[in-house]
Amino acid sequence: MINTENTKAQMRKGVLELCILSILxxxxxxxxxxxxxxKETKLVVVEGTLYPLLTRLKNTGLLNYRWEESxxxxxxxxxxxxxxxxxxxxxxxxxxxxxxxxxxKTIKK
Amino acid sequence: xxxxxxxxxxxxxxxIEEDAYEALxxxxxxxxxxxxxxxxxxxxxxxxxxxxxxxxxxxxxxxxQVVLMSxxxxxxNSMGKPEEFANDNESSHEKQFxxxxxxxxxxxxxLFRDGDSKVLxxxxxxxxxxxxxxxxxxxxxxxxxxxxxGTGFLIYLILWIAVPEAKTTAEKLAMKGEKADINNISxxxxxxxxxxxxxxxxxxxxxxxxxxxxxxxxxxxxxKTVDFITDIFTYLGKAILKIIATLMVIFGILxxxxxxxxxxxxxxxxxxxxxxxxxxxxxNRTDFYLGILGIILFVGIPIIMLIYTGVRLLFxxxxxxxxxxxxxxxxxxxxxxILxxxxxxxxxxxNITAKNRESIEVIPHDTLILTMHQTPINNAEMxxxxxxxxxxxxxxxNYRSDNDYTIGIDENHQTYLIGHAQLNIIKSQSNQIExxxxxxxxxxxxxxxxxxxxxxxxxxxxxxNTIQFDNLFKVNNADKFRFQDLKVILKLPVGKVVYLDxxxxxxxxxxxxxxxxYDGDMVNRxxxxxxxxxxxxxxEGLVSVKDHNKQNEDKDSEDEDSKEMVNIxxxxxxxxxxxxxxxxDSTGVHIQTxxx
Numbered sequence: 001m002i003n004t005e006n007t008k009a010q011m012r013k014g015v016l017e018l019c020i021l022s023i024l025x026x027x028x029x030x031x032x033x034x035x036x037x038x039k040e041t042k043l044v045v046v047e048g049t050l051y052p053l054l055t056r057l058k059n060t061g062l063l064n065y066r067w068e069e070s071x072x073x074x075x076x077x078x079x080x081x082x083x084x085x086x087x088x089x090x091x092x093x094x095x096x097x098x099x100x101x102x103x104x105k106t107i108k109k
Numbered sequence: 110x111x112x113x114x115x116x117x118x119x120x121x122x123x124x125i126e127e128d129a130y131e132a133l134x135x136x137x138x139x140x141x142x143x144x145x146x147x148x149x150x151x152x153x154x155x156x157x158x159x160x161x162x163x164x165x166x167x168x169x170x171x172x173x174q175v176v177l178m179s180x181x182x183x184x185x186n187s188m189g190k191p192e193e194f195a196n197d198n199e200s201s202h203e204k205q206f207x208x209x210x211x212x213x214x215x216x217x218x219x220l221f222r223d224g225d226s227k228v229l230x231x232x233x234x235x236x237x238x239x240x241x242x243x244x245x246x247x248x249x250x251x252x253x254x255x256x257x258x259g260t261g262f263l264i265y266l267i268l269w270i271a272v273p274e275a276k277t278t279a280e281k282l283a284m285k286g287e288k289a290d291i292n293n294i295s296x297x298x299x300x301x302x303x304x305x306x307x308x309x310x311x312x313x314x315x316x317x318x319x320x321x322x323x324x325x326x327x328x329x330x331x332x333k334t335v336d337f338i339t340d341i342f343t344y345l346g347k348a349i350l351k352i353i354a355t356l357m358v359i360f361g362i363l364x365x366x367x368x369x370x371x372x373x374x375x376x377x378x379x380x381x382x383x384x385x386x387x388x389x390x391x392x393n394r395t396d397f398y399l400g401i402l403g404i405i406l407f408v409g410i411p412i413i414m415l416i417y418t419g420v421r422l423l424f425x426x427x428x429x430x431x432x433x434x435x436x437x438x439x440x441x442x443x444x445x446x447i448l449x450x451x452x453x454x455x456x457x458x459x460n461i462t463a464k465n466r467e468s469i470e471v472i473p474h475d476t477l478i479l480t481m482h483q484t485p486i487n488n489a490e491m492x493x494x495x496x497x498x499x500x501x502x503x504x505x506x507n508y509r510s511d512n513d514y515t516i517g518i519d520e521n522h523q524t525y526l527i528g529h530a531q532l533n534i535i536k537s538q539s540n541q542i543e544x545x546x547x548x549x550x551x552x553x554x555x556x557x558x559x560x561x562x563x564x565x566x567x568x569x570x571x572x573x574n575t576i577q578f579d580n581l582f583k584v585n586n587a588d589k590f591r592f593q594d595l596k597v598i599l600k601l602p603v604g605k606v607v608y609l610d611x612x613x614x615x616x617x618x619x620x621x622x623x624x625x626x627y628d629g630d631m632v633n634r635x636x637x638x639x640x641x642x643x644x645x646x647x648x649e650g651l652v653s654v655k656d657h658n659k660q661n662e663d664k665d666s667e668d669e670d671s672k673e674m675v676n677i678x679x680x681x682x683x684x685x686x687x688x689x690x691x692x693x694d695s696t697g698v699h700i701q702t703x704x705x
Contacts (some may be wrong), residue, residue, distance in 0.1 A: 051194075075159075
């Protein structure tokens with residue numbers, strides 16, 4: 001039981017980076033929006049996972065952010081893809097489809 | 110009715126119930142500790158706080174103004190437990206470490222400081238986790254040790270420096286891992302022994318194989334042997350290392366107690382008043398403090414490093430902090446330099462020796478009784494009114510040796526130096542009884558040395574025919590210790606008689622006499638000055654040293670006829686032949702013949 005949960009979590013973690021970048025390629029977003037989209041697809045179980053990941057992506061230069069005032073709460077941090085991030089995402093897309101193909105073939109045998 | 114607290118998260122103000130506040134604040138500080146040593150930890154933290162503020166804001170409105178416990182719980186659920194998401198950002202090494210601990214449930218328990226339940230640096234709670242007991246007892250023990258020359262403080266400080274704080278999840282897990290109790294230790298030892306045994310068997314097998322076809326791989330055999338020996342040594346080495354580390358810590362602490370004891374006088378050792386001695390050597394107060402500092406650095410740093418290294422080896426602490434080594438080295442060299450310069454500076458004050466002669470008038474009597482007066486010193490530890498009492502202290506104190514100086518304390522709590530006087534009796538060149546006190550001291554020049562010698566205080570008093578000599582001389586603290594010495598010489602004209610009281614035993618020193626009697630045997634007797642030296646008046650029954658020697662010599666001569674001898678030493682020249690003796694010493698030239 002614990003092991004399957006753990007494996008599932010590890011799988012989700014692996015693709016989370018790709019998903020975040022993909023969401024941001026559709027337009028700038030702030031963490032809450034990203035979380036909502038991820039939650040719809042059950043890719044994120046706990047929100048906390050997102051913040052360290054965003055910071056890491058930003059620190060490696062894939063993301064950038066700007067502050068935007070919010071009418072109802074604290075100022076929001078809107079993340080966007082950088083140029084490096086965009087090309088990085090393309091590469092990830094390619095390898096993702098390759099991986100999906102490979103995995104599907106392996107599983108279906 | 111519930112009490113609320115006002116808090117500010119990400120610039121938004123919330124009214125929150127007290128229990129909810131407690132929970133939230135604990136939650137946030139846990140998250141914070143997880144991210145405290147990762148890159149951008151602060152940024153992650155503020156992002157998370159902003160999100161929490163947003164979520165809480167959605168849960169409050171103009172009607173429901175207060176954040177409740179249930180709200181906080183919801184926030185925490187949706188945000189997740191720190192251990193669920195914090196691992197993401199840890200370095201690969203820590204991940205690796207964690208997976209090994211997960212796989213192997215026995216887990217490597219390591220010593221860390223526990224920053225979450227600390228009083229000062231989390232040392233005690235960390236050790237508590239390591240050995241699995243309540244840190245309170247350790248805290249009490251250290252506090253008690255603090256009163257033993259601050260040892261507790263020192264140990265704590267060293268542990269604080271040596272033991273890293275548990276910051277990441279992996280470290281916290283390792284810190285709280287399986288208790289290192291006896292069962293575990295024996296388990297580990299068994300496992301290691303088992304491993305060793307397996308390897309031994311493997312080696313044995315290898316050797317057998319090699320023996321059967323040893324022409325095949327001689328090089329391999331050598332390698333195997335080397336492996337085998339290396340293994341044994343590694344195993345032994347580990348055990349020995351632990352023992353050495355333990356000894357290092359124990360000795361380090363003992364040395365520290367000794368050092369602080371001798372310098373600051375927290376002492377279990379009698380008369381170990383080190384700081385007073387330092388004061389007596391050095392020129393002034395500034396030098397004194399410098400000297401203390403120098404000694405603390407020069408001796409203390411190696412001691413601290415000894416304990417530090419011991420602790421590190423003992424708990425396999427990984428970080429060898431180069432900064433600490435460097436600082437310690439620099440301070441040690443500073444200490445050495447201070448002592449070096451103080452040494453040079455002070456040694457000039459020992460340049461010249463001066464002797465000061467002082468004559469004391471003696472009212473002549475045909476027979477003088479010489480006694481010793483136990484110099485009163487206001488040091489309760491040392492004073493012994495009953496001089497016959499041969500208890501350790503009094504024995505040590507009465508026993509005279511050249512380098513025996515002590516420190517006394519007067520009624521104003523002022524310390525002063527005490528030295529032992531010497532008494533000698535020689536033949537007077539005139540027909541007057543003369544008493545000369547020779548005081549000696551060193552100084553930077555003749556004048557200073559002479560002044561210092563003069564300042565030595567010593568009392569000789571006479572009542573009727575009894576002369577009383579102090580056994581000790583005193584040196585004022587301001588005069589410092591400069592090898593002060595004091596000799597009293599009683600010059601006795603021919604024909605006069607002295608009675609040496611028993612108390613003189615430790616005051617008289619190597620008094621020349623015709624019978625070569627030892628000082629100890631000279632007391633309780635009358636001695637008459639003759640042309641040739643002191644002769645005993647009532648020595649019947651005493652086996653004099655001379656007679657004693659002579660008997661021995663007679664015995665010897667039967668065997669090897671070695672009665673003749675020539676002896677030259679600091680006391681003078683002593684020549685013995687079959688029928689004559691010539692003796693030259695401070696009392697003059699003595700010739701004795703045995704011609705019939």
